[in-house]
Amino acid sequence: MNICKVDDQIAIEVKGIKKNYGHLQALRGVDLKVVKGEIVALIGDNGAGKSTLAKIICGAIQKSEGELYFWGEKTDVQSINHAHKIGVFTVYQDLSLAPDLPVSDNLFLGREIMRNGFLGKLGVLDRKTMRNESKKALAALGIGLKSISVDTRALSGGERQALAIAKAVTWANTALIMDEPTAALGARQSAIVYDTIRAASARGLAVLVISHDIPKMVSFADRIVVLRHGCVVASLEAKKTTLQEVLNFMLGGRGENKDD
Amino acid sequence: MISRAQNQKDNSNSEMTESNQANVKHLSSIEQKELPFYEVILRSTAFWILVILVILTAIFGYLTPNNVFIKPETLFTIGLNASQILILAVGATILLASKNMDLSIGTNLILTSTLAAKVLKIVAGTPQEIMSGSYPNLTNAVIAAIGASIIFGGLFGMINGLIVTKLKMEAFIASLATMMIYWGISLVITQGASEVGIPRALQLGFGHKKLFDLIPYPLIVALIISGVMWLVMRFTKFGLYTCAIGSSAESAERSGIRTDLYIISIFALVGVLAGIAGFFDLARFATTNPQGHQTDGLMAITAAVMGGTSLKGGRASIPGAMLGALIPTIIQTGLVILGVGAFYQMIATGFFLVIAVYLDKKRYAGYLD
Numbered sequence: 001m002n003i004c005k006v007d008d009q010i011a012i013e014v015k016g017i018k019k020n021y022g023h024l025q026a027l028r029g030v031d032l033k034v035v036k037g038e039i040v041a042l043i044g045d046n047g048a049g050k051s052t053l054a055k056i057i058c059g060a061i062q063k064s065e066g067e068l069y070f071w072g073e074k075t076d077v078q079s080i081n082h083a084h085k086i087g088v089f090t091v092y093q094d095l096s097l098a099p100d101l102p103v104s105d106n107l108f109l110g111r112e113i114m115r116n117g118f119l120g121k122l123g124v125l126d127r128k129t130m131r132n133e134s135k136k137a138l139a140a141l142g143i144g145l146k147s148i149s150v151d152t153r154a155l156s157g158g159e160r161q162a163l164a165i166a167k168a169v170t171w172a173n174t175a176l177i178m179d180e181p182t183a184a185l186g187a188r189q190s191a192i193v194y195d196t197i198r199a200a201s202a203r204g205l206a207v208l209v210i211s212h213d214i215p216k217m218v219s220f221a222d223r224i225v226v227l228r229h230g231c232v233v234a235s236l237e238a239k240k241t242t243l244q245e246v247l248n249f250m251l252g253g254r255g256e257n258k259d260d
Numbered sequence: 261m262i263s264r265a266q267n268q269k270d271n272s273n274s275e276m277t278e279s280n281q282a283n284v285k286h287l288s289s290i291e292q293k294e295l296p297f298y299e300v301i302l303r304s305t306a307f308w309i310l311v312i313l314v315i316l317t318a319i320f321g322y323l324t325p326n327n328v329f330i331k332p333e334t335l336f337t338i339g340l341n342a343s344q345i346l347i348l349a350v351g352a353t354i355l356l357a358s359k360n361m362d363l364s365i366g367t368n369l370i371l372t373s374t375l376a377a378k379v380l381k382i383v384a385g386t387p388q389e390i391m392s393g394s395y396p397n398l399t400n401a402v403i404a405a406i407g408a409s410i411i412f413g414g415l416f417g418m419i420n421g422l423i424v425t426k427l428k429m430e431a432f433i434a435s436l437a438t439m440m441i442y443w444g445i446s447l448v449i450t451q452g453a454s455e456v457g458i459p460r461a462l463q464l465g466f467g468h469k470k471l472f473d474l475i476p477y478p479l480i481v482a483l484i485i486s487g488v489m490w491l492v493m494r495f496t497k498f499g500l501y502t503c504a505i506g507s508s509a510e511s512a513e514r515s516g517i518r519t520d521l522y523i524i525s526i527f528a529l530v531g532v533l534a535g536i537a538g539f540f541d542l543a544r545f546a547t548t549n550p551q552g553h554q555t556d557g558l559m560a561i562t563a564a565v566m567g568g569t570s571l572k573g574g575r576a577s578i579p580g581a582m583l584g585a586l587i588p589t590i591i592q593t594g595l596v597i598l599g600v601g602a603f604y605q606m607i608a609t610g611f612f613l614v615i616a617v618y619l620d621k622k623r624y625a626g627y628l629d
Contacts, residue, residue: 081516096514098507100574101500109504110515112497123496 010072011036011175011206012057012088017066019052019230026052028230029066034175034206039197041217041238042210043250044227050210051179053227057208058090058177059083070174087174091181096164099153104134106152107167137170138163141199143192158189162196169196175206182213194220214250218243226250305568305620306580312612313586320594329597336475340544342589343482344369344537348556349563349585350486350578351530354493356564358526359506359573360424360431365534366556367443368416373538373548374446375412377455380405380542390457398461409539410532416442417531421524439557446550455548467543478540485536490578499576502526506573559588562609566616587612 012034019027027049034040042050055061057068059077068075070086077083080090097106108130114120131148138148143162152160161181168176181197182190194216201207201222211217217224218238226234226249234249301307321330328334348365355361362368381390384401395401416438423434469477493499504512505519513519537556541549565571566587567580592605 080514084516092511092514096511098504098511098574100507101504105500105504109500109512110517112500114497123492123498125495125497125500127495 009036010034011038011070012208013069013072014053014057015067015069017053017056017068018064019049019056019061020064025230027056027063030227030230030232032225032232032235034208036206037201037204038223039201039207039209039221040223040225041221042208042225042227043214043217043246045250048227048250049230050227054090054177054179054208054210057083057175058088060090084171087172088177089168089172089175090177090179091161091164091168092179096167097152097160100151102149102151103138103155103163104131104148106163107134107137107170109167111171138166141166141169141196143196156189158185158192161185161189162192165193165196165200169200169203169205172200172205175208176200177208179210180212181209182211190216214246215243218246228252304577304580305566305616306577306583308619309567309580309583309587309616313583313590316587316590316594320590320597324594324597329594332474334593334597336470336479338586338589338593339479340476341593342586343476343478344540345556345559345563345585345589346479346482346582347485347533347537347540348560349567349581350489351533352557352560353564353567353569353576353578353581354489354502354526355431355530356561356569356571357493357506357573357576358502358523359509359571360523360526361435361557361561361571362417362420362431362527362530363435363557363561364416364420364439364442365530365537365560366553366558367439367446368413368531368534369538369541369553369556370548370550371442371446371449372409372412372416372535373541374450374455374550376405376408376535376539377458377542377548378449379408380459381455381457384459395459395461398459401459402462402465405542406539409535411535413535413538414528414532417534418524418528420531421527424527425520425523435557439554443550443554450548450550452550454550455542458542458546460546462543463546467540467545478544481536482540485533486578486582489533493576493578498522498525503574503576506575508574560585562613563587566613568616568620570620584616 010033012032014030014032017027017030018025030049030053032040032053042053044050052061056063057077059080059082062078068077070088075086077086077088083089098109101109104127113126113129113133115124115126120126134148141162143159143166152163155163165176165178165181176197178197182193185193190213197207197209198220209217209221218241221238224234224236224238224241224246225232226236226246228250233252234246236246236249317330317335321327323329348369351365352361380401381387383404384390384395384397389396420431420435420438423429423438424431427434466477471477471480493502501512501517501522504515504517505522509519541547541553563584564577564581566584567582568577569575569581588605588609591608592602595602595604
């Protein structure tokens with residue numbers, strides 16, 4: 001524990017992270033910093049190690065070597081639950097919601113509000129408060145559901161994904177990690193999701209997005225980090241870079257690729 | 261941080277508010293899915309099962325001599341006869357909600373009631389005393405038998421939960437195996453014979469007793485248990501987690517729910533319900549029934565499914581299951597009074613199961629539109 005180094009701006013710091021699967025080196029010493037409120041897009045070709053890195057940060061898998069810091073404090077993330085305790089939440093494509101439950105039950109799943117007193121001790125839920133709090137939480141993220149008691153199944157893909165992000169944002173206080181948050185969505189649906197991500201970063205969460213939608217990331221993210229063969233090859237300020245530059249780093253060529 | 265703020269200011273502030281408004285508009289379209297009260301009722305499977313029950317009762321009432329079928333005594337006898345399957349159907353519903361099932365509750369009932377009968381007789385007195393019909397420790401014996409029913413029932417249920425979670429087996433296979441195991445053990449213990457020497461006092465004090473000379477005690481207990489389970493499923497964390505696990509075990513796990521622990525508990529709870537139903541055998545008939553109840557597990561699932569609970573998990577309709585549990589008993593009793601073979605009951609129940617599930621699917625498809 002390096003308490004004296006505690007930093008209240010750098011939410012996530014990754015130092016020299018390596019991950020080996022047998023002889024395969026998925027990550028060969030990655031360094032990355034994500035500042036409070038920053039949206040970092042993690043970009044790279046298939047097999048570049050994006051998902052592996054995200055999984056190590058969110059506790060789904062363990063690193064082979066290297067160091068992880070949250071708010072400047074060295075932490076070995078043991079599990080997804082451990083990451084939750086640190087305030088790091090991951091949004092899984094459609095997997096973090098139970099389709100048969102109403103929106104508010106889903107938002108509070110695992111962290112329910114109980115009734116006061118004896119009923120609460122019996123395990124009785126305070127659904128009224130949960131509904132009201134859900135409304136507030138969703139409204140704060142710009143998700144204007146008028147009916148909070150509708151089943152999650154009845155929502156569209158974009159709405160479900162926005163709700164999944166809202167669920168993570170409601171409980172996260174360090175970082176939000178997303179692997180292809182809009183992969184299965186159309187343009188309109190994706191817009192809902194991007195607005196929710198933006199709202200999350202405005203709350204001071206560090207946001208790490210893995211995406212194949214590179215043009216969108218160049219306009220949407222604050223910083224683009226390009227991974228290739230398990231190494232960070234570029235960390236570019238999104239405003240000062242171009243799609244061409246990002247693609248060049250990603251594919252390893254310089255100016256040989258077609259512009260699109 | 262500064263770069264983000266600038267970025268946002270530069271590029272997307274106006275765009276964001278615009279699309280947020282679009283969001284609100286777009287998302288509120290799902291509000292249509294919230295239906296008026298009567299529509300909710302009309303769409304509930306439980307309501308249509310109730311309609312079927314009323315129609316069946318009216319038909320049998322009309323056909324039976326002196327309309328004896330719709331006399332309160334007859335209806336409460338039907339309730340008494342249905343009291344065990346009522347409890348089992350409620351249990352099956354809870355398991356289905358968690359996307360599990362337990363085929364073994366029927367043979368769990370047989371084995372548990374056999375063991376409870378043994379415990380009762382051991383505590384009640386010496387074999388000689390029992391042979392002569394005197395039970396020196398009757399009160400203690402009854403308490404011990406109830407305790408044994410709950411503990412053994414819960415234990416046998418829990419074994420299913422352990423197989424499902426620890427050995428990672430389908431609930432269908434796990435409980436199919438234990439169904440055979442429990443029945444086999446009870447046949448080994450009893451050699452297929454019913455347990456004798458159960459005190460008549462159990463019938464007089466509970467099994468045959470009626471409140472106001474009308475409402476059978478076992479039915480009252482079954483209704484209280486069902487009611488409590490309904491409240492648990494509807495209003496508590498346990499109910500929420502059960503449905504969450506059934507709806508998406510992965511998301512439940514990722515929300516920090518210890519799904520294995522809950523699944524084991526649900527199986528144990530349903531085992532306890534089977535154990536209580538087993539005690540009803542002792543109390544009502546002063547004997548055990550090792551040759552009956554083997555298919556109770558399937559009948560309980562039938563009742564639950566007729567009542568609108570699907571095998572897909574995530575939903576539970578306990579009132580529906582309670583009504584569904586009455587259908588076979590109503591048909592059977594009606595046919596017996598009419599002097600028609602009671603076996604037709606199975607044929608009719610099978611038909612109703614198909615109709616109920618078909619209607620449920622249509623309703624569900626409409627809901628998804």
